[in-house]
Amino acid sequence: MSRRLSAPVLATGLALGLTSGFGLTTPSVAQAMDLTELTDAERAQFRAEVRSYLMDNPEVIMEAVDQLQRREAEAQAEADHSLVSDNQEAIFNDGYSWVGGNPEGDITLVEFLDYRCGYCKKAHEEVAKLLETDGNIRLIVKEFPILGEQSMLASRFAVATKQVSGDDSYRALNDALMAFNGDITMESLRRLAKTFGLDFDAIAAKMDSEAVTREITETRELAQRLRISGTPTFVMQGEMLRGYLPYDQMRDLVDEKRG
Structure with a gap:
């Protein structure tokens, strides 16, 4: 089942995974985790960078969603295995x-x-x-x-x-x-x-x-x-x-x- 990601979540994920592409330093990434700490100018620049990258590389969205689904499936399988083991x-x-x-x-x-x-x-x-x-x-x-x-x-x-x-x-x-x-x-x-x-x-x-x-x-x-x-x-x-x-x-x- 597909899952839609909100803009803040997607932006945060891209910020973490594509730091070098955006030219952000590590402290900037930490600030990007909470967009309320950015100035209006920094926030606008960040959003522009995200939009520009996605327009040039739209396949990144599906790659991120696929990766998220794989991780969720693995976590679900691990949890289910424990439930079965506990109730054998x-x-x-x-x-x-x-x-x-x-x-x-x-x-x-x-x-x-x-x-x-x-x-x-x-x-x-x-x-x-x-x-x-x-x-x-x-x-x-x-x-x-x-x-x-x-x-x-x-x-x-x-x-x-x-x-x-x-x-x-x-x-x-x-x-x-x-x-x-x-x-x-x-x-x-x-x-x-x-x-x-x-x-x-x-x-x-x-x-x-x-x-x-x-x-x-x-x-x-x-x-x-x-x-x-x-x-x-x-x-x-x-x-x-x-x-x-x-x-x-x-x-x-x-x-x-x-x-």
Whole structure:
């Protein structure tokens, strides 16, 4: 995502990086950090030098923005790595999240998802393809309903299905909910349950239980600690991946992790 820089920030950055081009001494650069300390004549000269340089070298602006974005990305990656390290047990071994793919796989991929999220639906197909073509990836699904009441209803039903009917039923329902495009209501969930031969009444009775609430609440608290505010969000080994990733990019990351 591009980022616009204000004139004072840009001017300061140029002053620091292009001192020799402007013919300023080190004390002058220090003063340029606070333009209020310059005289009117000095300020006008400084601005004229900046404008003249940029008009002659407009590519400098994009170079500066690119450099800033690289530094911010590096800082974000470092912060995310620390967050993952501090929360490893809750991320990879919480004892309740559904585990699919190859449970003994050498790469663990964790996904925070919402059934009403369009990009989660798109990512679902990419993840399924990755699991099918690789065969050595452990997938952990975190129910993270953040897009309203229908999202919460779907997640409660999915978690209750896992607790009542087991992992295979959860997997089938998870796939169905990701492919579902209508309104999520108790009646639409009843129809889905019937499709898979599930005991709808038993699952519905479990939806508001303490056990279901605890799973969703603990995952939400984990997401808050990891500073996750959107879906899908992935964790691959020790790296946080925020947002949708196409299959090819996930494939490359897996290869990179294996070295």
